[in-house]
Amino acid sequence: MLYFNSDYTAGAHPEVLERLVATNLEHTVGYGNDAYSERARELIRTATEQREAQVMFLVGGTQTNATAIDGILRRHEGVLAAESGHIAVHESGAIEASGHKVLTLPHRDGKVSATDVERYIKEFYADDTYPHMVAPGMLYISQPTEYGTIYSHSELESLGRVCHENAIPLYIDGARLGYALMSEGADFTLQDVARIADVFYIGGTKMGALFGEALVVRNKELLNNLFPLVKQHGALLAKGRLLGLQFEALFSNDLYERIGRHAVTMAVRIREIFRSAGYEVVSESPTNQQFFRLPNSVIDRLHEFVSFDYWGARGEECSVVRFVTSWATTEESVEQLADIVASITK
Amino acid sequence: MLYFNSDYTAGAHPEVLERLVATNLEHTVGYGNDAYSERARELIRTATEQREAQVMFLVGGTQTNATAIDGILRRHEGVLAAESGHIAVHESGAIEASGHKVLTLPHRDGKVSATDVERYIKEFYADDTYPHMVAPGMLYISQPTEYGTIYSHSELESLGRVCHENAIPLYIDGARLGYALMSEGADFTLQDVARIADVFYIGGTKMGALFGEALVVRNKELLNNLFPLVKQHGALLAKGRLLGLQFEALFSNDLYERIGRHAVTMAVRIREIFRSAGYEVVSESPTNQQFFRLPNSVIDRLHEFVSFDYWGARGEECSVVRFVTSWATTEESVEQLADIVASITK
Amino acid sequence: MLYFNSDYTAGAHPEVLERLVATNLEHTVGYGNDAYSERARELIRTATEQREAQVMFLVGGTQTNATAIDGILRRHEGVLAAESGHIAVHESGAIEASGHKVLTLPHRDGKVSATDVERYIKEFYADDTYPHMVAPGMLYISQPTEYGTIYSHSELESLGRVCHENAIPLYIDGARLGYALMSEGADFTLQDVARIADVFYIGGTKMGALFGEALVVRNKELLNNLFPLVKQHGALLAKGRLLGLQFEALFSNDLYERIGRHAVTMAVRIREIFRSAGYEVVSESPTNQQFFRLPNSVIDRLHEFVSFDYWGARGEECSVVRFVTSWATTEESVEQLADIVASITK
């Protein structure tokens, strides 16, 4: 069976795992106060060119979003996000569970526009009843988005400017950030992201770690009591060095870039396979997630050999499916997929 | 100045106030355990033909919604509501503040359809990722809606049936319920509402009381620890008899119906005034709220003599405005409005 | 039957009620934006000598505490309070429901000491594990306390100094503040309270209003988005002028002082009645609540003619009971009580 369900079906990249194995018997203090974690924080400060940033490692994406957003927002505020945003759809109401409304914006292929953000804020305050409504207290975007699409450098700058002008922080969910940085035609760098966002996180779970996300707080006054907040959210790992070790590995020897580049290359190849076989490519994704509309009959036959998921509900005749690549996607598996698609299609 | 801003610009209906004054010096136990409150509960059980219902008096609408919804939902569930629903728009995130997501449905003039409710639930469970999403745990509707429109008897029955079949409770926000019951062409009764809804409330604040809402819990297992929940939500009035006394007055001598009927009659007359003057009536409201699209110049001239509010933001040339009537709207004031409109329009 | 159960068994002081009746038919804007509310705010700013204070009217005490504390605390912080404090015991977990821990301190007759507050903070930060614990983010005290006792001027100053030095706000629950101000031997004024507390509230419900509490925010940066927060907590009254009118009455013609003085005089007389009859006075209360330890047989005989409550559970042979006075306690009723006690005791 070939696996293209997601970027978290395998364990850790061998270079990451090796660090965990090599240090397993060492004793260190807990909760991220160890030397490995500090070294990883330094590597991230260097890579992002944010020497003063606060860096904190958490275990997973939903808890990172919930913790950061809960810490940034004031009680009467909500978070602006695309209707398709992960926090709006796929986190079982974690944001609301901490008391905050997700204020949704229309999206195009998963992206919100600076124009829409600005309009929302303007119209909000133009309505006399606004004190009875939830004030937009920050903006959440994901880069890449849940549709695999990316915000260009200028789009990021526009969003940053609108947020800045309206005095609301910009938070970027970087669960798959490395795939955006290494995407086809990416015109922005990690440093750009770090400079534009007030707070963002660099995903590990979907980028070769067993688990782990690195929250980077450039605008420190937004989250100046992060440690107890992380603990309160159940997001503090006792053996915190495990997070430090993994990010140390990811930010050494260009591993983070190498993982991103490899997965994107594999994804582009998969897109070619389906496109050249005549199937519709849904969402112009330049990253490691690719979406195709396939006849159900094709899906059923593919499923005999290939594991992948529906994107939404199964349709009457055709359905949208998602193929995802990662460090664990081999060239062999992609070429086998090519053969299978060819044999089904011919 | 004539006032048509809302149904809470004046104090209480004289028959309500009279009860408060007459009993002011009496001593009773607090928190609604007094005889007046018990009598009011009995009057409501009789009027609704729900002899076994639990009736609880709270002070205001937002707190009633927040308390009831918080008590009905389980932690992982959210509440379905129209995008235009009061809980979705105008309660400063009170539902989210107690940890629950408002799951929005499209609306037509403030109303949701049974078809849309059913589709939402079906599509929700058809999506494999549903355990990562917020489950629809109840349905909230307002009768009349925020647009002044009403659900017909058959629409209520359809919603009740969909809720019942999908095992989610139906909750009706009756902040202005009396205006729906007395609306033009209403084909349902208070007993119908009480039988179809699992839980609903009979609004007092906007129906002639100084304040107060009567929460009626037919399906008692949904809210079987209501007292501490109300207290926890800060919604328990120390001098609880004030609520009992007011609802006793409202449900004596047909006062609740009389108030509803009078306000609707006044509203219908106002609609005639604007329609016959050639202005667009927005939203087909048969209740005490009427919406018109007026040229800004007309609005500005009217505002010299008449107090009323915009409905949304002021437009470029025209804006939508809202006129609201209540027990305190006199025939004289409406005829004066007619004169003013006529003089402006001619 | 004579009533000494509480200070909320009767309606409103006649001078308060008269204001509501006199203005009942007027139309005003809602939510406290009316002229009466503004005048009441001005009267309170004047009376407290806090010209710049933000004043907001809420309906009840629990909701006022929950709203203010929720607004003042940051997410990872808790509120210090006496073990016997109202928020720690009798608010059905309203503080926790908004996400915050009540950090309890030992008390003496309902009072906490500045020494204990300081020690708590010092020991908290001396413990290496403190980032895993809930940080003390503010201090809550009630004046008078739940035991009817009062903090002296110097005790208030000491608490204020400890709070200030440790950079945590001091919040005073003044549900019965007027009875403290008018208590036997009170050596502090309303202006002192207003100057020492960062935020406090002047109780109306238990001081002659039908309902209502006036939240006074001297340190405005602590609660700079109070309106939506109040709304979110379900604590915003639609007909907000009702609150303004009542506080206007309370702060006119010395009514607030007169009510306090009368109730305290009555309470002192009740204490004399029981003390001279040989019963134990529990808690040295100089305010409108008095506590006695009585034989159960005496309690049972008194209950034939007098309504009053146990303070805690009924004991084996003796029990502690509470007698409370208010504006509605007449001299006649107190002298009747004297006769009844005398006849039972002889």
Next chain:
Amino acid sequence: MLYFNSDYTAGAHPEVLERLVATNLEHTVGYGNDAYSERARELIRTATEQREAQVMFLVGGTQTNATAIDGILRRHEGVLAAESGHIAVHESGAIEASGHKVLTLPHRDGKVSATDVERYIKEFYADDTYPHMVAPGMLYISQPTEYGTIYSHSELESLGRVCHENAIPLYIDGARLGYALMSEGADFTLQDVARIADVFYIGGTKMGALFGEALVVRNKELLNNLFPLVKQHGALLAKGRLLGLQFEALFSNDLYERIGRHAVTMAVRIREIFRSAGYEVVSESPTNQQFFRLPNSVIDRLHEFVSFDYWGARGEECSVVRFVTSWATTEESVEQLADIVASITK
């Protein structure tokens, strides 16, 4: 340097790590729906003799407690726990953050008594004002406790009986459960714990896993929507198989018992070292945590060679310290400690 700070200073037991390494390149579905997780659940159902139990793996202890307690309690309820309980002290208010009060009971060496639990409940309902207070909705105990002590079989049965009779669930925090099961003179088994508790968790983090806790829900109606609740609490691991693999290892070849037994043996030896050197043993702990009162001068000299923590704040002359063992504590390190203590003491 010798390390006795805690049972989470090293990585994973080699047999656990080996499983992660051996399976690293495999692809499986996420979120615990994989075959390894299912096998681990079966092993736990067998080991606990609870064939119908629901077993769910979470990452850490605080999030497991917060999730389970949040799911079990109704909105108006709180959780009873020892004043010294982890949820009451060391979880940064995570229970309160989800809206619930921790109702504290006195403790003796970290343990609550069935008598105190029963008294609390009885006195609670004997107080007329109880609907204004937070109802005790469940009991939390930790086995072993935070002081290293254990509840005997009969104590567990008594607590279970009181809970059952009062219809409140019993929840056991088993972060270090294996050390209790293998403690000196333990007279209860894992099956006993599983039978007596309604819900409990088997700790992995402190018992040889990299991370992970196994929540065992015998009384399934208490937590019948656990998956979305876990997700909502940010406690759902994407690569869920990592948890399954670790628990599969722990519950194969008696590893869980072996780890427990080894650590307890090492702890007993450490106690002998300090006791025979004349130092006071604080808390009669038969488990892997040992507490000693040492002169500060001894502590300072020990700290040159040995890493261990204060238990509370440093005292004037003496302080209480904690020594903790685990699978990673070698006999050599303990004998080196013996030599160091001897050399300091002589």
